[in-house]
Amino acid sequence: ERKAKHEAEVEEEKKRQDKQRRDKERKKKRRAREQEKEKLQNATEEFEAQFKLTWSGKIAREWFALEFAPDEVKDDRDIVLGAINQNGLAFQWCSEDLKEDQNLILLACANSFGEALQWADTTLYEDKDFMLKAAMAHIQSLKFLDEELREDGDFIKTCIEKANWNALAYADKELLKNERLILEACRIRGLCLRYAAKDLHEDRYICLSAVRQDWRAMQYVAKSLLTDREICAEASKQSWHAFACLPASMRADRQFAHDAVAESWAALQYVSAELKADRELAKAALQQSWQALELMDPKFKSDKEFAMMAVGETPDALKHIDPKLLDDKELLKLAVKQDWRAFQMATPRLRDDDELLKIALEQDPNAFKFASERLKQEMAYIQPVMSNEWVAVQHSVMPLFPGYVDDGLSHPYWLSISAGPPARKAVRRRPHKGSEFLAKDGTTAAPPPGAPAPAPQTTTVVTTVTTTTTTVVQ
Numbered sequence: 001e002r003k004a005k006h007e008a009e010v011e012e013e014k015k016r017q018d019k020q021r022r023d024k025e026r027k028k029k030r031r032a033r034e035q036e037k038e039k040l041q042n043a044t045e046e047f048e049a050q051f052k053l054t055w056s057g058k059i060a061r062e063w064f065a066l067e068f069a070p071d072e073v074k075d076d077r078d079i080v081l082g083a084i085n086q087n088g089l090a091f092q093w094c095s096e097d098l099k100e101d102q103n104l105i106l107l108a109c110a111n112s113f114g115e116a117l118q119w120a121d122t123t124l125y126e127d128k129d130f131m132l133k134a135a136m137a138h139i140q141s142l143k144f145l146d147e148e149l150r151e152d153g154d155f156i157k158t159c160i161e162k163a164n165w166n167a168l169a170y171a172d173k174e175l176l177k178n179e180r181l182i183l184e185a186c187r188i189r190g191l192c193l194r195y196a197a198k199d200l201h202e203d204r205y206i207c208l209s210a211v212r213q214d215w216r217a218m219q220y221v222a223k224s225l226l227t228d229r230e231i232c233a234e235a236s237k238q239s240w241h242a243f244a245c246l247p248a249s250m251r252a253d254r255q256f257a258h259d260a261v262a263e264s265w266a267a268l269q270y271v272s273a274e275l276k277a278d279r280e281l282a283k284a285a286l287q288q289s290w291q292a293l294e295l296m297d298p299k300f301k302s303d304k305e306f307a308m309m310a311v312g313e314t315p316d317a318l319k320h321i322d323p324k325l326l327d328d329k330e331l332l333k334l335a336v337k338q339d340w341r342a343f344q345m346a347t348p349r350l351r352d353d354d355e356l357l358k359i360a361l362e363q364d365p366n367a368f369k370f371a372s373e374r375l376k377q378e379m380a381y382i383q384p385v386m387s388n389e390w391v392a393v394q395h396s397v398m399p400l401f402p403g404y405v406d407d408g409l410s411h412p413y414w415l416s417i418s419a420g421p422p423a424r425k426a427v428r429r430r431p432h433k434g435s436e437f438l439a440k441d442g443t444t445a446a447p448p449p450g451a452p453a454p455a456p457q458t459t460t461v462v463t464t465v466t467t468t469t470t471t472v473v474q
Contacts, residue, residue, distance in 0.1 A: 059083050066093045080104070088112025092119045102130060106137045114141035128155055135163035142170040153181045157188075165189035182206060190214030193221070204228065211235050215242040226250070236260060240267040248272065254281075261285050265292040273297075286310060290317045304328065311335045315342040329353065336360050344370040351375075361385065365392040 055073045058065040063086035066074065073079055075095040083090035084104060088111030091104065098104055099120060108116030117124075117134060124130050126146040132155075134141035142159065149155050150172045159167035168176070168185055175181060177197040183206050185192035190213035193201065200206055202222040208231050210217035215235040218226075225231055232250050235242035236259055243251065243260035244267070250256055252272040258281060260267035265285035268276065275281055277297040283306070285292035290310040293301065300306045302322035308331060310317035315335040318326065325331055327347040335342035336356055340363040343356060350356055352372035360367030361381070365388040368381065375381055376396050385392045 055079070056082075063087045063090045066090050069093075071095065074098075077101075077104075081107075084108050084111060084116075086111075088116040091116040102133075106133055109134050109141045110137040112138075114138040114143065117141050117144045125149075128152075131155075132159060132162065135159045135167060139164040139166050142167055145170055147172075151175060153178060157181065157184060160185055160188050160192065165192050168192050168195040171195070179203070179206065183209060186210035186217070187213060190217035191220075193217045196220075204231075207231060208234065215239055215245075218242060218245045232256065240264045243267050244270045254278070257281060258284070265289045265295075268292055268295040282306070283309075290314055293317060293320045304331065307331055308334065315339045315345075318342055318345045326350075329356070332356060333359065340364045340367045343367050346370075348372065357381065365389040366395075368392050369395040371395075 053061070055065070055069050056076075056079050059069065059073070059079055060082055063083040066080065066083045069079075074093060075097065077098060080090070080094040080098055081104065084094075084107055088108035091099070091108035091112070094104070102124075105117065105120045105124070114134070114137075125144050126149070128149065131142065131145055131149060139159075150170060151174070153171075153175055156167055156171045156175065165185070165188065176195055177200070179200060182192065182196045182200050186196075186206055186209045190210035193207065193210040194217075196206070201220060202224060204225060207217070207221045207225050208228075211221065211231050212234045215238040218231075218235050221231065226247050227249060229250075232242075232246050233256075235245070236256050240260040240263040243256060246256065251270055252275065254275060257267070257271045257275050261271070261281055261284050265288040268282070268285045271281070276295070277299065279300075282292070282296040282300050285296065286306060286309050290313040293306065293310050296306075301320065302324060304325060307317070307321045307325050307328075310321065311331060311334050315338050318335055326345055327349060329350060332342065332346050332350050333356060335345070336359050340360040343351070343360040346353075346356065351370060352374055354375070357367070357371050357375055360370075361384065365385045368376065368385050369392070371381070382396050385396075
C-alpha cells in the first residue's frame with residue numbers, strides 16, 4: 001500500500017510539473033506573439049507617418065491647397081511664398097496682413113500675368129513707383145492703372161523705357177493722338193506705332209523714325225507711305241525679311257532686290273518675275289545655296305554654268321536641273337566624285353562610260369547596279385566588285401561558269417533577270433499516242449509495245465533540233 005501510494009504521488013508530481021512546463025511555454029508563445037504584433041503596429045505607424053502630409057507639404061505639392069488651409073497656415077509667409085512661386089493666383093488666399101507685403105504682390109504679379117494685383121489694396125493703383133515696379137514685373141499689371149496715371153505721358157514713357165513698349169496699350173486714347181509722345185515712343189521702340197492713332201500712321205516723319213528703330217513697324221505704316229523709297233530703304237538695311245513686306249513696285253527695284261539677295265538667297269522668292277530672270281542676281285543667290293535653283297527663272301536650270309555651281313555644292317541639285325544636262329559627262333563626273341549615288345541619275349549613254357563607273361566603284365561596289373549591260377558583262381569589273389562585296393555580283397549579267405552551256409547561268413539567263421521577265425515560251429509536251437518515233441539513226445522506229453495503230457489519212461513529221469522537238473500533224 002505504501003509503495004502504491006508513493007508511486008501515485010510520484011505520478012501526480014510528474015503531471016503537475018508537465019502542466020507547469022506547458023503553461024510556461026504557452027505564456028512564452030503568447031508574449032512572443034504580443035511583441036511581434038506590437039512591432040508590426042509600430043512599423044505600420046511609421047510607414048503611414050511617411051505619407052501623412054502636413055499643410056506645408058500639401059501646399060508645396062499643390063498651390064491651390066492654400067484655399068482650404070487654416071488661418072495660421074495662410075499667415076505663414078514661407079508657406080505662402082512657396083505657393084506664390086508656383087502660381088501667383090495663390091495670393092488671393094493669403095492673410096490680410098500678407099496682402100500688404102509689396103514684395104509678395106510683385107512676385108505674384110510676375111507669376112500670374114499681372115492678375116494677382118486685383119487682390120491688392122486699390123490705393124496702390126495710384127502709386128507711380130509701385131505701378132512702375134508692377135509693370136516691370138509684368139506689363140499686364142497696368143490694366144489696373146489709375147485713370148490719372150493713364151493720362152500721364154511721362155509715366156507711360158518711363159514704362160516704355162524701363163518695362164515694355166506695350167505699356168502704350170494702357171494709355172488714355174487722347175494720349176495716343178499726341179504726336180510728341182508717339183514720336184518719342186517710336187524712337188525708343190519702333191513697334192509703338194501699333195498703338196498710335198490712325199492719323200499718325202500717315203505721318204511720314206513718325207513712320208520713318210519707327211521703321212528706322214525696328215523694320216517690323218512696316219506692318220503698321222499706312223499704305224500711302226509703303227512706296228516711300230527712304231522708308232523702304234531703312235527697312236531693307238536691317239533685314240532681308242523687310243523686303244517681303246514691300247509692295248510689288250518696290251520689290252521690282254533692282255537695288256532693293258540685290259541688297260536683299262546679297263543678305264539671304266531666300267529673298268529671291270519675293271523679287272519680281274523680271275528680276276528672277278536677271279543672271280547676276282540669280283548667280284548671287286546660287287553662290288549662297290544650291291536651293292536657290294528652285295526659286296530662279298526656269299531658263300537657268302538648263303544653264304551649264306549654274307548647274308556646275310549647284311552640283312559642286314551637292315549632287316542633290318541634279319534633281320532640279322534640266323534633264324538634258326544629265327547627259328553632260330563633265331557635270332556627272334563632278335557629281336559622282338562627291339557621291340556615287342549620282343551615277344544613277346546619268347543617261348544610258350553615260351552609264352556605259354568606263355571612267356564614270358570606275359569613279360563610282362571606288363566609293364561603293366553597289367554602284368555596279370546602275371552600269372550598262374555591256375559593262376556588267378566585263379570580268380574586269382565583276383572580279384573587283386566580288387572581292388570588295390560579293391553580294392554586288394547579283395547585278396552582273398556575265399555567266400559564272402562559261403565552260404558549261406546548260407548550267408542555267410548563261411548570259412540569256414542573267415539578261416532575263418536584269419531586263420525583266422522573259423517572254424512566254426511554248427511548253428514542251430510528250431508526243432500523243434499513235435505518233436511515230438525516230439530512231440537514233442533517223443529512221444522510223446517501231447512504236448512502243450501497246451501503242452495503238454496510227455489513224456488513217458494522217459501524216460506525222462517529227463523534227464529534232466538539238467534539245468527541242470517540233471511535231472506537226474496534218
